[in-house]
Amino acid sequence: MNDVQYYIEGILQQNRLVLARTITLIESSLPAHQEMARKVIDRLLPYTGKSYRLGITGVPGAGKSTFIEGFGTMLTDLGHRVAVLAVDPSSSRSGGSILGDKTRMEKLAVNDRAFIRPSPSQGTLGGVARRTRETMLVCEAAGYDVIIVETVGVGQSETTVASMVDFFLVLMIAGAGDELQGIKKGVLEVADAIVINKTDGDNIHRAKMAQKDYQAALHLLMRSDPVWSPPVLTCSSLEMTGMEAVWQTINDHRTAHNDANMLEAKRKTQSLDWMGFLLDEGLRQWFYENPQIKDLLPHLRDEVSAGRLSPTAAADQLLGCIRGHDSTHS
Numbered sequence: 367m368n369d370v371q372y373y374i375e376g377i378l379q380q381n382r383l384v385l386a387r388t389i390t391l392i393e394s395s396l397p398a399h400q401e402m403a404r405k406v407i408d409r410l411l412p413y414t415g416k417s418y419r420l421g422i423t424g425v426p427g428a429g430k431s432t433f434i435e436g437f438g439t440m441l442t443d444l445g446h447r448v449a450v451l452a453v454d455p456s457s458s459r460s461g462g463s464i465l466g467d468k469t470r471m472e473k474l475a476v477n478d479r480a481f482i483r484p485s486p487s488q489g490t491l492g493g494v495a496r497r498t499r500e501t502m503l504v505c506e507a508a509g510y511d512v513i514i515v516e517t518v519g520v521g522q523s524e525t526t527v528a529s530m531v532d533f534f535l536v537l538m539i540a541g542a543g544d545e546l547q548g549i550k551k552g553v554l555e556v557a558d559a560i561v562i563n564k565t566d567g568d569n570i571h572r573a574k575m576a577q578k579d580y581q582a583a584l585h586l587l588m589r590s591d592p593v594w595s596p597p598v599l600t601c602s603s604l605e606m607t608g609m610e611a612v613w614q615t616i617n618d619h620r621t622a623h624n625d626a627n628m629l630e631a632k633r634k635t636q637s638l639d640w641m642g643f644l645l646d647e648g649l650r651q652w653f654y655e656n657p658q659i660k661d662l663l664p665h666l667r668d669e670v671s672a673g674r675l676s677p678t679a680a681a682d683q684l685l686g687c688i689r690g691h692d693s694t695h696s
Contacts, residue, residue, distance in 0.1 A: 373406045377508045378413065382481065385508050389483055392500045407500055413507040415633070417449075418620060421527040423517040423553065424537030429563045431470035432603040433537055434514060438471070440609050441512055442479035449510040450474065453498050453527055454485040454518035481510060485518070495526050499640060502530070528556035529636060532629060533616050536560050540569055540576035555587055559596050559615050566602035573600050593622045658687040 373391070376384025392403045424430040438448045450471070474480045483501060485494050502513050515531055517523045528534040536557040554560075560580050565573035580598040589595065597615060601608025623629040653659060666683060669675035 368402075370402060370405045370409065373402075374409050377406075377410060377504060380509045385481065385504065386483075388504050389497075389501050392504070393497050403500065407503055410504060410507040414503045415506060417502075417506045417511045417513045418533070418616070419502065419513045419515065419531040420616065421515045421517070421531035421534040422537060423524045423527065423534075424563075425539065428537040428539045429603050430516065430537055433561075433563055433601070434516060435471040435474045436603045436606055437609055437612065438474045438480055438514065439477065440606070440613070442474075442477055444613075446512050447479045447481075447510045448474075448512045448514065449481045449483070449502075449505040449508075450514045450516060451483050451498050451501055451505070452485045452516045452518050453494055453523050481505065481508075495523075495530070496644070498527075499530055524553045525556055529639065532623075532632070533558045533619050535612070535616075538562050538576065538580070539564050540572035554583065555589075557584075557596050558594065558619055559612070560584070560598045561608075561612055562598065562600045563603055565600040565608065566605050593626045593628065594619055653688065656688060659684060662687065 373384060373388045377388060388403075388406060391399050391406070394400065394403070422430065422434060424433075434450060438450060441448050471482060475482050485498065498515060502515065505513055513531075515527050517527045534556050536553060536559070538560055540562055562573045562576055562580070577598045577600055584596055584598065599608060599611055599615060601612060603609075620629065623632070654663075662684060666675065666680040670677055670680050
């Protein structure tokens with residue numbers, strides 16, 4: 367298992383055990399493992415990019431797990447191979463475990479054409495997102511043609527997931543009070559479709575009313591996409607109704623963006639943005655680990671908080687350390 371070739375061959379042969387081990391390698395914080403993971407991913411790059419990447423988020427109680435299980439099962443019945451990856455920076459606080467996702471999606475977890483991978487149980491959003499991006503590439507190389515990235519955490523994780531997928535779906539429910547208060551404007555701005563789940567039984571009328579409310583809300587938002595207006599759909603994960611319409615919408619979106627040469631351009635932009643993010647994160651880490659910075663920072667913080675030194679002068683002194691000269695003497 368210390369051989370890069372072991373991982374490459376196992377992934378290309380669609381060996382699930384090797385896939386799981388490769389993801390464990392990617393998630394490891396050991397420098398030797400990170401180095402090997404980089405080599406594996408670089409070698410697998412020519413085999414990536416052929417899947418369709420979906421992001422799914424939803425308000426609490428929207429039935430996300432049931433929806434993903436039903437939707438994923440429908441896709442495997444259609445002949446697709448589906449990988450479900452979770453982005454959950456908050457699970458160390460909420461007690462999320464490796465078994466959490468498996469028990470939430472029991473049918474999909476034992477489906478030969480599906481692969482479920484929960485996010486690591488702790489870590490910053492950036493760290494979890496990095497591992498999810500790399501895991502996505504490895505799953506593509508292993509022949510999964512639909513990748514579902516699920517946001518389990520709250521807050522910034524939705525827009526982070528939207529920045530790594532081709533299609534971003536927001537799952538809602540009707541009859542839970544003021545629906546529009548339940549979701550942030552920023553999430554609606556990146557949504558490619560809103561799906562109102564649990565449209566069954568006594569809830570059908572409420573769901574149709576909510577559908578009109580969301581359609582009106584979406585019309586008020588400025589959209590930057592020239593070829594797509596996000597629709598509002600209804601479905602029932604319980605009764606497995608409306609799932610085909612959701613998949614058809616995703617395919618229509620893909621066709622529209624392919625025809626306009628926008629899908630490839632979007633992925634290129636996402637890759638460049640991701641490189642910029644990693645550079646920023648790496649430089650920040652390198653800066654704060656610099657011995658001179660570590661020595662000087664507590665003193666300068668005291669000076670700034672006491673009002674004896676301006677924030678600008680303090681920052682200039684710290685940056686002077688890594689420029690190779692003391693900016694106070696320049």
